[in-house]
Amino acid sequence: MSDQLNFSPSPFKHRTKTLLILWTVNLSLLVGLGIALVSWNRLRHSNALAHEELDALNLEEQNLMQRHSLALSELAKVDLSDYRKKVVQFHEIQSAFDTHWGKLLDDLGLLLPKDVRIISLRPQSSQRSRGRVKETVLRLSGQARSKEAQLSFIRALQAQPRFKDVHFSSETYGDNPAAAIDFEIAFTYLPGGGKS
Incomplete structure (x- = not known):
């Protein structure tokens, strides 16, 4: 065996350049992972908000469509001849006042x-x-x-x-x-x- 095993209680007591580079890379990866996790969480939250807004808009569209169909059905029920009779009555009353x-x-x-x-x-x-x-x-x-x-x-x-x-x-x-x-x-x- 060419390499000896180190059984000392603190085997990495001597800081070498390689060890410092490894720590720096690990720390950078940890910070990058944290930033990615926060960004992903924000993206997920904004995505959830966008879906809620989309659901609200869809619900509002359904309500508008229901109100539109209700208004169209009420408009179809309007009897124009009855409306014209009321207009004629109004003009007769107005003529009576103007005479x-x-x-x-x-x-x-x-x-x-x-x-x-x-x-x-x-x-x-x-x-x-x-x-x-x-x-x-x-x-x-x-x-x-x-x-x-x-x-x-x-x-x-x-x-x-x-x-x-x-x-x-x-x-x-x-x-x-x-x-x-x-x-x-x-x-x-x-x-x-x-x-x-």
């Missing part, structure tokens, strides 16, 4: 013959504007004792500049020749006397 009722009734009272009476007077949904003057389209239901009284009332309306586009909508005769004539007319009322 100059006092002036209109005074003008009608001056033209009304004794054999004609007004049953109802209501604005229609359409309202036009001519410059600064608002035209209100009205529907009048009335009764006349004779055809002559009815025609004289309509001619009187047509002769006044405040009343335009006067025309019959309906006319109903009773079974008895002495019965009153029910009629309905439509006209446009200009509170300013027809001046635009």
Whole structure:
């Protein structure tokens, strides 16, 4: 045996260059391993956070898709004809507010013959504007004792500049020749006397 075995209690007491290089390499490897372990742990943590965010986004996307399909089903249930009826009702109410009722009734009272009476007077949904003057389209239901009284009332309306586009909508005769004539007319009322 060329090499002798060293059985002393501290065999590496003498520090040699090789031993120092080995210690330095081991220490460097240990530090590198520690840095790699910390980096791997951080990477794993950021990866877990990214997966959590992705899961949250997927859940939010599912919720949005459910809300979207619910909104589409509710939109499909909307009845546009019902909506249009409500819009027409709103315009009728608005026309009723915009009409100059006092002036209109005074003008009608001056033209009304004794054999004609007004049953109802209501604005229609359409309202036009001519410059600064608002035209209100009205529907009048009335009764006349004779055809002559009815025609004289309509001619009187047509002769006044405040009343335009006067025309019959309906006319109903009773079974008895002495019965009153029910009629309905439509006209446009200009509170300013027809001046635009």
